[in-house]
Amino acid sequence: MQESVPAQEAALKIPFQNLLDLPEGAGYRHRDGRASVDIRRQGDSLTVTGHCDSLMRRCLFYEEEVFRRQVREDSLLQTVEFYKQELVRIRNETEQDITEVKTEFKQRFSPVKIAFIAFIAGVVSGIVLTFLKKRRLYEK
Structure with a gap:
């Protein structure tokens, strides 16, 4: 129409x-x-x-202007989509890194494990020192 x-x-x-x-x-x-x-x-x-x-000249001008703006809009949409994908990729990598660091921190610095090792080391060193002291006393 x-x-x-x-x-x-x-x-x-x-x-x-x-x-x-x-x-x-x-x-x-x-x-x-x-x-x-x-x-x-x-x-x-x-x-x-x-x-x-001339209406035809004016119509052609507006058609070209609409085309230029559409091309620009498409380009901007592609750029935005690229940066969205980059953001998702970076977030995923960051989440993986955070998970790895938390796991590594838990594995390295478990306080119960450190306390248990210190207790065992204390008991063993106490036994060894007691044995060495008694041995010197009996040798004299």
């Missing part, structure tokens, strides 16, 4: 005496939207010219 293009009109009302008093080459011009009218004095005659901007 095509919509019709609304009519445009440029009207210029000039008293006849003003037209006669115009110097050679001078004129009046009026523009209203796409329509314009131009009145000039050339010698002993008046030249009236009317113009209307």
Whole structure:
């Protein structure tokens, strides 16, 4: 369904005496939207010219502008999608690293394990020292 293009009109009302008093080459011009009218004095005659901007040219301009903006939007969407994927990848790597560090920290520094090893070392060193001391006492 095509919509019709609304009519445009440029009207210029000039008293006849003003037209006669115009110097050679001078004129009046009026523009209203796409329509314009131009009145000039050339010698002993008046030249009236009317113009209307080309709708086709304007349509092509807007089509090209829409295309340029669409290409730019597509490019921006691709960039945003790339950075979203990078963010997800970095988050996953960071979560894996945090999990590994927590596991490693738990494995290295278990307080119960350290206390148990220290207790065993103390008992063993106490037994060894007691044995060595008693042995020296009996040898003398």
